[in-house]
Amino acid sequence: MALKTESMILNMGPQHPSTHGVLRLELEIEGELILSVKPHIGYLHRCFEKHAEAMTYPQVIPYTDRLDYLAAMGNNFGYVVAAERLMGIQVPERVEYIRVIMAELQRIASHLVAIATNGADIGALTPFLYLFRDREYILTLFEMTCGARMLYNYMWIGGLSHDIHPDFVRKTKEFINHFRPTVVELNNLLTFNKIFIERTANIGVLPVDTAINIGASGPVLRGSGLAFDVRREDPYSIYDKLEFDIPVGQGMVGTVGDCWDRYYVRVLEMEQSLRIIEQLIDSIPDGDVQSAIPKRIKPPKGTVYGRVENPRGELGYFIISDGNLNPFRVKVRAPSFVNLELMGELCKGHLVADVIAILGSLDIVLGEIDR
Amino acid sequence: MGLLDKEFSDGNIVIARAEDLMNWARLSSIWQLGFGLACCAIEMMATSASHYDFDRFGVIPRNTPRQADAIIISGTVTLKMATRIKRLYEQMPDPKYIISMGSCANCGGPYWEHGYHVLKGIDRVIPVDVYVPGCPPRPEALLEGLLKLQDKIRNESIRKKIA
Amino acid sequence: MKNPEEIYELLKKEFNETIFGLDKDTPVENIISVDPMNIHKIGAFLKDNEELKFDSLMVLSGVDDANGTKVKDEDGTEVITGGTLSVYYHLHSTVLKHKITIKTSAPRENPEVESVYDVWRTSDWHEREAFDMFGIIFKNHPDLTRILMPYDWDAGYPLRKDYKNPEFYQGMKVPY
Numbered sequence A: 001m002a003l004k005t006e007s008m009i010l011n012m013g014p015q016h017p018s019t020h021g022v023l024r025l026e027l028e029i030e031g032e033l034i035l036s037v038k039p040h041i042g043y044l045h046r047c048f049e050k051h052a053e054a055m056t057y058p059q060v061i062p063y064t065d066r067l068d069y070l071a072a073m074g075n076n077f078g079y080v081v082a083a084e085r086l087m088g089i090q091v092p093e094r095v096e097y098i099r100v101i102m103a104e105l106q107r108i109a110s111h112l113v114a115i116a117t118n119g120a121d122i123g124a125l126t127p128f129l130y131l132f133r134d135r136e137y138i139l140t141l142f143e144m145t146c147g148a149r150m151l152y153n154y155m156w157i158g159g160l161s162h163d164i165h166p167d168f169v170r171k172t173k174e175f176i177n178h179f180r181p182t183v184v185e186l187n188n189l190l191t192f193n194k195i196f197i198e199r200t201a202n203i204g205v206l207p208v209d210t211a212i213n214i215g216a217s218g219p220v221l222r223g224s225g226l227a228f229d230v231r232r233e234d235p236y237s238i239y240d241k242l243e244f245d246i247p248v249g250q251g252m253v254g255t256v257g258d259c260w261d262r263y264y265v266r267v268l269e270m271e272q273s274l275r276i277i278e279q280l281i282d283s284i285p286d287g288d289v290q291s292a293i294p295k296r297i298k299p300p301k302g303t304v305y306g307r308v309e310n311p312r313g314e315l316g317y318f319i320i321s322d323g324n325l326n327p328f329r330v331k332v333r334a335p336s337f338v339n340l341e342l343m344g345e346l347c348k349g350h351l352v353a354d355v356i357a358i359l360g361s362l363d364i365v366l367g368e369i370d371r
Numbered sequence B: 001m002g003l004l005d006k007e008f009s010d011g012n013i014v015i016a017r018a019e020d021l022m023n024w025a026r027l028s029s030i031w032q033l034g035f036g037l038a039c040c041a042i043e044m045m046a047t048s049a050s051h052y053d054f055d056r057f058g059v060i061p062r063n064t065p066r067q068a069d070a071i072i073i074s075g076t077v078t079l080k081m082a083t084r085i086k087r088l089y090e091q092m093p094d095p096k097y098i099i100s101m102g103s104c105a106n107c108g109g110p111y112w113e114h115g116y117h118v119l120k121g122i123d124r125v126i127p128v129d130v131y132v133p134g135c136p137p138r139p140e141a142l143l144e145g146l147l148k149l150q151d152k153i154r155n156e157s158i159r160k161k162i163a
Numbered sequence C: 001m002k003n004p005e006e007i008y009e010l011l012k013k014e015f016n017e018t019i020f021g022l023d024k025d026t027p028v029e030n031i032i033s034v035d036p037m038n039i040h041k042i043g044a045f046l047k048d049n050e051e052l053k054f055d056s057l058m059v060l061s062g063v064d065d066a067n068g069t070k071v072k073d074e075d076g077t078e079v080i081t082g083g084t085l086s087v088y089y090h091l092h093s094t095v096l097k098h099k100i101t102i103k104t105s106a107p108r109e110n111p112e113v114e115s116v117y118d119v120w121r122t123s124d125w126h127e128r129e130a131f132d133m134f135g136i137i138f139k140n141h142p143d144l145t146r147i148l149m150p151y152d153w154d155a156g157y158p159l160r161k162d163y164k165n166p167e168f169y170q171g172m173k174v175p176y
């Protein structure tokens, strides 16, 4: 005689250690099997877009820091790129060099957190401690430059808030030498760890056409095997002069586009970032980092959509100017916002424990999802 | 007045007031509710990671409010979240302590003026023991906040809770 | 790779009077305005046409144009009547590498726009957000509910320019 079964609703979050903040997932489960997942967001809606309308253009920059707080440099970068395109400002070479170095350092720091929490969520706590040690190294570099550990307000429209510290170049090189072996260590510790592979390979497989249609970007899209990177596709700053590879998922231990692929793309990207920094660090041109900052920032009437490659994917700012000192409207295209939509798609048919692994591999930041 | 003032010379026996003993036990193992809200939560994570090592003060994250002694409000509290935080607070057993970390939890922080969906200070919903200023506070500042909380617990009395 | 004029010509040929015009005196990007009730058809054409192939919707944004008449209430708050709310679509083709911006406007009193949910899945949450923030109704969207604000929020649409914040929400004071 067959037993009659019913599906059950399980709430995960908003207070859950693995939801990376205040996300709530409504799981419909049958036993251990997931039937559907519905994310509920908005628990961190901090009204960024309203603030942007009430502030002048430079005053918006500190608020952009707080969108994706793991990659504040990248957020600044996206905003100033958009605003500069609207105003037609050319920034000096030195500024571009420093900006790219900072953005790449930030990418490493952000991926470190992503990897660390992904591991910690599914039970590997040791890499978390190792990787946060290395992240502190990068934070020290930032702190030396602009005095803040996490939220920098460093890139200004047309320039930078501070020049780099005289020791910066030496310390960055030290960091590169220190970090290369760390990646090897990480691979031994976590990447090719049997348990970790068991938990992530063949889990949450994302086919590439679904990824494009939903609009996924960043490591999530590249993990599915498409080499799409805004730095290549739509080059901004000096990325068109730099040499770097775009790592894509290859299904090394499972299927292309599974959690492990998304994870491994991040590891490889950190190495590429080191490569970019190495190309620039010795040849930073001389000059003044504030010479191109306009006295009064008042863009002409019009609209602009500027996008950059943030650690989590394509970060875009859509700015409408009505010719005043305040933006008329700023809309943020947050990569995690779009990537999180995949949750429902990816979890179907997996077990409850896999939800954590999938969520960790998407690497979301609630600050930019809810804005 | 340390606990070990009145140690007898042949060791092994310590005389202390029950109050001091209890306070000492309480303050040296503050288990915090493992739960982060916003940017400040990342600094909280950094505090419990390798460089700053929250663990040496006896602070470890517990994932359920029913086993937690303290809750660190680490970030912006929105209206949607405030009701949930209140419920978490009510689920915790007494004695319970609140550290409000960062300007957002203290008073709304950068969002105080135009934040139509931001609660301007967690103390409008639940009582706070220690406020840690900063945006975000450095890990050292959070540690200082914890030391302040320990001081507070050290001076507590069974008869009357110093609220 | 096509420039905005060519894209405009193509659209005009296919849909004629539902395409309103091409705004060219913008500093960076040119905008094609279209009819809100035909956006689904136009979107499908933009996505599937061999020469256009706009397979990725980068961002969908609601905007309050604030171009109606502004009147002061008796207690000093501004209320806007008339005018339009707009939706901007930024499209990109990952195959042909070109970009275009589409704009559509609906009257403020009855802001209805067709949903492009089944053309680009990206628009799912973006449309919900535009509904949440501006009250723009997307026809045929499968689940048009509030997304960022609480489900029981009844004080209006916060990003409209004449939005007024309530004094209390569930017993909590909202203003500073």
Ligand code: SF4
Residues within 6 Å of the ligand: A066, B038, B039, B040, B041, B074, B075, B076, B101, B102, B103, B104, B105, B109, B110, B134, B135, B136, B137
């Ligand atoms: S106080 Fe600052 S760092 Fe902390 S949550 Fe608020 S905005 Fe973020």
